[in-house]
Amino acid sequence: MDLRTYQRQKSKDALKRKAIIAFSVVFFLWLMIWGSFWLPWLRISQISSDDFVSKGEIESAVSPYMASLNSFFLPNNNFFLLRTSELENILKEKGAGIAEVKKLFPQTLDIKFPQTEPWLIFCLSSEALAKESGQCFYVSKGGVLEDYAPQFSEKPLPEIMAGGQNGKLGDGVISAEEAAFLRVVFKNLKILDIYPSEVSFKKDEVKVLMKEDWYLLIPKNMFADKIFADLKLLMEQKIKEDRAKLEYIDMRYENKAFYKLK
Template identity: 25%
Template structure:
């Protein structure tokens, strides 16, 4: 009974009220301080010398400068929390702009954003170079003209980045097969044979060094021959009837190149290939250390 009276005594109640008042005052000062800091940041963030006023683009040759600027300007418009401008040097969305540029303009690479004097944002870019073309998941249907097949440029890593115009006379090696996106209406931004492409193009170079000119390559992903690869050689006959080199996806391409070279350098294949090249049907490399071939 006495303990309860002590806890509810007027003196203790007054002490509790004072503590509450002090806490409220501290909280009010803290909130006021936050407001002052926020207002100060808003004021400082809007100082013209601390904001991006212009955008410069360097390094682009094919992608239009205005198209690159448009992406950046779209991300620099507006405010954070309704008050802090996105153009502020310390707040502008650098990573977001670079990401969107890479997604919307897949030809671009090595995208860097740097602040320069006088409020200038410099966007430095590189552009991918088309070394090969990707022309679909499968070979064109019989009767379809080559110029009716839509192809896309690929860089040295097998990255598909832009639609390609029609080229005659096998100017670019053509690749067929499913990309890492799977079947898609728009393959840009996808990769072809991502873990195998570099080795594959090196293998193609080895074939060319043997005076055998490839024109296209197909990776079969369906049916009984899943994973089989056919390299079609330059000919007046269109694939799939054109002469071809056959092997399996995942084979040791260095070993295959050595086997092919040994066969091409030795008779009777050496002489037959020289004399009947236009009658070649296929060269089959699917069997260990053996090369099978057939002429018409």
Template identity: 25%
Template sequence: MLSRHSYKKSRLLHNKFKKRDFLIKKFKNPYFLKDRMPRRTRAPRLKLALGVLSLLGIVIIFLIHPYFLINKIEIDGAQTISEEFVKNLAEKVMSKKRFLFFNGHNIFLVDLNKIKEEIKNKIVLENLDVNSKSQRSLQIKISEKSPKLILQSNLINASSTIANFFSLDSEGKIITEANKSDNLTLPVIIFEKNPPNFSLNNQIISQATIEFIYFLNKNIDKVNNVNISHFLVDGINERVINVQTDEGWKIILDRQNDWQKQVQVLNLLLQEKIKKERKSIKYIDVRYENRSYYQ
């Protein structure tokens, strides 16, 4: 039998361990509450999804809304080139879809590099700038190359000869198609033999030949009222230049011989030997230093 003292001691120990077990059973770690985990993770994911969808919606509005479509093209710097022609080139690019779906006129999607490329493929320019900084407007700034010569290309068909004209720059490259009537003060050249390929930006004549033609155009006009119609060039051998006069006869010159001396010889021949029979001759050859020919 237990004494009263032993019994009390046993009860105290029992109650102590029972309370300790009760505390252990009731203790819960909040980090492992399964029923609360979804509540803590769903809200951020939902907010992120809503944010992405909202941003995507705003972007789509900017890309498809008609308000953001270019409705005006401004051309600055055009002198001899048709503004309408340049606008049509830009419209050709913008009329195509961007990324298979979006409108090519969209201010944010317009392909500026493609527009530049299209213009450069059709026109040779000194400078070209294309931008869409202003709202709903496309600005195209061009700086034209100054034409130095007019090339006349004679196309012969079954019934007639069709003359096409091109502008050449100081390097002898074709700038664009031209009208002879628009450049009456510029020298005209025709390839009498071996014509090259008349394509845009193709150099068809050397700079040395251009300088020689300019010298002749300036100085021969002063010799006894000789009016130049055009210059005849050989596409392979540019050394010899034939000058066609309005009277129908030619002057044959050599680019690699003394320019000034050849003009002086021509002057003497016209003044002293063939002054009265100019209209009946076929040519005057002044290429050689100590002798000249005419027929």
């Protein structure tokens, strides 16, 4: 072997050694990082919660996820890898409720179920299905199904009538825009000492059934305050003492109002 060939071979061997060393260092560092996710003191082991849902029910719902591995074969209950949004979805899907989940370093989950004042009631559209499964819900002011409601013989809140057979906690039964519109409607009705018992949305209109057993038809694409200013005038100047005889008032057309007495 001549000197040139020897030098070339020596350079190749040195390069191979460097490559092996570099690979070993990288692999060792990767192994250390991968292994650090398994450290017991960085894995969630405690759950704190309010008394709205029992701790046993919470643990039963989240345990399968907490004990599972992600696509990199790392524990989902590692503090840095755990996704609180995933647990919130799991609790909602399991029927525990709408939760807010936070991580408290290094090993604790804090789970709260915020309570808001119920605004509407929603029941599944099929009466037979609703009676069989008891699927009625309280609806928040944002139009979201926030909690289960019992079957009432006389509902204490207005019922929102919406299409579809399915409903689960966290679903929006009406859009945020419809909910905002309806809040203005209710506010104006209260000013007139009128109280709704049932509401239904159609494509371009809203039907509001009153506890006095008459209904109001209004458009969705007009300012509610303007509609109710006109309604107030109609009540004071036209209907007057005949309010108890009302069958319906139709205010779907701009600058026009129709009503019928029983």
